[in-house]
Amino acid sequence: MHPTPESPWTQRATEPPVSLSGASTPTVRALPPRPSNSTSSTPGERRPGLIGRRRERDRLDRVVASVRGGESRALVVRAAAGLGKTMLLDQLAERASGCRVLRVVGVESEMELALAGLQQLCGPIIDGIDALPEPQSLALGVALGLRAGPAADRFVLGLAVLGLLSNAAEAQPLICLIDDAQWLDQASSQVLAFVARRLHAESVAVVFAMREPVDERFAAIEELVVRPLDDVDARTLLDASARGPLDRAVRERIVAEARGNPLALVELHRGAGEFEPSASGRAGIGTQLEEAFLGRIRRLPAATRRILLLAALEPVGDPGLVLEAASSFDLDAAALAPAIEDDLIEFAGLLRFRHPLVRSTVVAAESASDRRAAHRALADATDPESDPDRRAWHLAESTLGYDEEVAAELVRSADRARVRGGMLAAASFHARGAELTPDRRMRSRRTLMAAEDTLRSGAVQDALRLIEGVEPELLDDHQRARADLVRGHSRFYVSPGRDGARVLLEAARRLEPFDGDAAVATYANAVIAAVLAGSLAGEVGIRETAAAIIAASPARPMSVGSAAAFDALHGIATVVLHGYGAAAPSLRAALATLRSLVDVAPTAPERTSDVRGYGADLSEDVWEMRWQPLICLLARILLDDDAYVDASRRFVDSSRRNGALSTLAMAMSEHYPALLMSGRIAEAEELYDAVREIMAASDVPEGPDRAGWFAAYRGDDAAKQESAAAVAHRVAERGEAQWRLSDRMQDGILHNSQARYAEALAATASADGHPFDLGLAGWVLPEQVEAAARSGEPDSGRAALRRLQEIAEATGTDWAVGLAARSAALLADDADAEALYLAAIDALARTRIGTAQARAHLLYGEWLRRQNRRVEARESLRLAHERFVADGAHAFAERAARELSATGEIVHRSAVGPVDELTAQERQIARLAAGGATNPEIGAQLFLSPRTVEWHLRKVFGKLAVTSRRQLAAALRDPAAATG
Secondary structure, rough: OOOOOHHHHHHHHHOOOOOOOOOOOOOOOOOOOOOOOOOOOOOOOOOOOOOHHHHHHHHHHHHHHHOOOOOEEEEEEEEEOOOOHHHHHHHHHHHHOOOOOEEOOHHHHOOOOOOOOHHHHHHHHHHHHHOOHHHHHHHHHHOOOOOOOOOOOOHHHHHHHHHHHHHHOOOOOOEEEEEEEOOOOOHHHHOOOOOOOOOOOOOOEEEEEOOOOOHHHOOOOOOEOOOOOHHHHHHHHHHHHHOOOOOOOHHHHHHHHHHOOOOHHHHHHHHHHHHHOOOOHHHOOOHHHHHHHOOOOOOOHHHHHHHHHHHHHHOOOHHHHHHHHOOOOOOOOHHHHHHHHHHOEEEEEEEOOOOHHHHHHHHHHHOHHHHHHHHHHHHHHOOOOOHHHHHHHHHHHHHOOOOOHHHHHHHHHHHHHHHOOOOHHHHHHHHHHHHHHOOOHHHHHHHHHHHHHHHHHHHHHHHHHHHHHHOOOHHHHHHHHHHHHHHHHHHHOOOOOOOHHHHHHHHHHHHHOOHHHHHHHHHHHHHHHHHEEEEEEEOHHHHHHHHHHHHHHOOOOHHHHHHHHHHHEEEEOOOOEHHHHHHHHHHHHHHHHHHHHHHOOOOOEEEEOOOOOOOOOOHHHHHHHOOOOOOEHHHHHHHHHHHHHHHHHHHHHHHOOOOOOHHHHHHHHHHHHHHHHOOHHHHHHHHHHHHHHHHHHOOOOOOOOOHHHHHHHHOOOHHHHHHHHHHHHHHHHOOOOHHHHHHHHHHHHHHHHHHOOOHHHHHHHHOOOOOOOOOHHHHHHHHHHHHHHHHHOHHHHHHHHHHHHHHHHOOOHHHHHHHHHHHHHHHHHHHHHHHHHHHHHHHHHHOHHHHHHHHHHHHHHHHHOOOOOHHHHHHHHHHHHHHHHHHHHHHHHHHHHHHHHHHHOOOOOOOOHHHHOHHHHHHHHHHHHOOOOOOHHHHHHHHHOOOHHHHHHHHHHHHOOOHHHHHHHHHHHHHHHHHO
């Protein structure tokens, strides 16, 4: 009766998920159509309407008024069980005339089915999918089983749902009501919470109703906390619910016992004749309600209890399915009549329980064997073609002990869930499949797959727990390598420093004979872990990691990109072990190769491996994102400004274009410094604010606070120290010592800008000679040399200068040569200093590092003034001052102004213009629009709907007094705006 476990599973078990070659794509099926839940329930005959709740009704009325007025709203209605959340949603739907209302109901037993909640919401408006941009249309189509393709980043999916809702709201305002949101499947809740936080001006409202406490997935959304009824309203409700007169004493005891809970008031009075209050109110309302429902359920006929159990375990409320399952017990619809008459369940198109507590009490009232029999009947009644995943889950719940056929069904469901992007659901199916697997060897393999899916879903601690259940001796070498990979990545995410490099190196070594692509990617992660750990690394640090890479021999053939990446890693290892001179040629070659691979994308997507366990054909953008982090690191090591600025920008652009928030934080951590050093401080801060807002609308960790960078360049001491204090504990806990090096560099910039040279020297001296300063050496060493020269400690700067000169000699880039010449000038005799300053200015003028150019002019101007060459000094100081003012580098501008004043020149303050009135998000939108981006393109980059972009642009036009996009670049007073 059940599918055999052979072919598909056997192939998956023996083929490594990290390799794409020969991997088969699971069959994509659309999720089954579900009966609509978009109409509110018909109140039971003895159920009164909403009583009291003026405060709550006023809040919900304001939501309706907002969407009618063209705004968007998101609201979480939070309350304990029985306080009337669903009735409030019913009231909102009734009062939303002129609006379209969509309803979703979370069901506890459906939490394992990926995107079930999203399918409920999008089903009625899915016709609008073709109007979405292709990447979003594909993502949503794959998620709902309508199209075949790779699983999308969930934030592309979120953007697709945002666009779908926004487009649907163009015809009439749209209100989405999500009841029992605490029981949504994880994938749906992540997407819907993201959408809710990105609503602005679409005429869309999303209202979640959930029990207390609110799930952290819905944090930072406006809340409405539903309070218990006061005694007056409680008595009114009780009188309206009563079938006849109540004894006054009993009435008051019920009011006191219910403590303002409407469901308790309605339900407890049914047993008023035999009512016994709890001793001193120790029993909770939930317990009392369950006991009340349990008493009523036990008084029902056995046949009614049996069919109620089937309805409780069938989450959709499909009466046809329930009745088909009931027929296996020789039951029909008549068995439901006593439960309908007792107002425990209603039948209005769907079978709907009086309250979720009734459903859970029905299930708890029956024995485990009865529940298994009910699940088996539901599985037999469920169509294996249209609804294989629900059928598999019912089969699993009906099984006691081992069953390979059911386990294989669950594995196939895991494959389908993964294709739709439901990684946690895939992990749950795999884990349950492993529990039912009789063969120990196969059980360990399936548990490994569950751990891989769990890691990819972001549940790191759960992945670690699962991987501990794998028996390594039952795995082959490749599978043990995959297990090491899960363990290494999990520990890296929890605590990147200390032991992360060692675990990842072990995984990379095991992977070498089987999958060169995965081994190279794992070695790259080991390098990152070692660099981050720095001096806090355990027994394996950057030197040990470098030695392992030199000795590595990953299996070939590898993809072209992986081969170039391995050459780059080999060069990085050479820098660590033998210095820049030995490594520079191979680093330059690897950088050129990787850049050319990105510049000339493959005509067909390259088939390459995914180190987390599963492969996919990569689009051009995703292929590009894979190598940008390594390109950025190489560019920083070589001080290649063109490569660094371009690679960091492309990394950000491709991440935003693809909605890949999981890489956006990493991309921005590279792009912020590139913008800062290019002199675009305001733009860097705007981007930082925009990305933080996006991250706040997601569950992706933002990474360390970057405000210290901006504060250092602006010369804001208090903000810099506040940022450092905010990050220090987290970084120390995670064992990331490289942050300390970055922090010392920021202190060097800050104190040098304020002419506090002794403090700058104290900060930067701690960075000298560290072997883990890869990519930061060229940034921190010039600060140390300047601080040493100006504080009268030239000997302290000579070692730093020698290292800087080594880098310049080896790389030959204008950035490195200019910094070395500028630093040498500071320590040179007056007879040699001028030629060095001019050489530095000349070299840095050929770079895109505007701050370095301005500082060279500042230092040269200061030297000229001390030589009493005031007229010549003014020209250089004026250039520096103008650049610092334009950049927003206030402390450096003030330092240049003091020097200019000492030459006799009067310095004027700059005026504030209309651009300063724009918000950070408005400036971002204006810059992108000035660069030619359309509203949908801007929305895709900033995770906004096109209608919200249009709304912001109208405000921008008004503030800048322009009438077209063509006028924006000039109005922004920023030549870079024209290029985005």
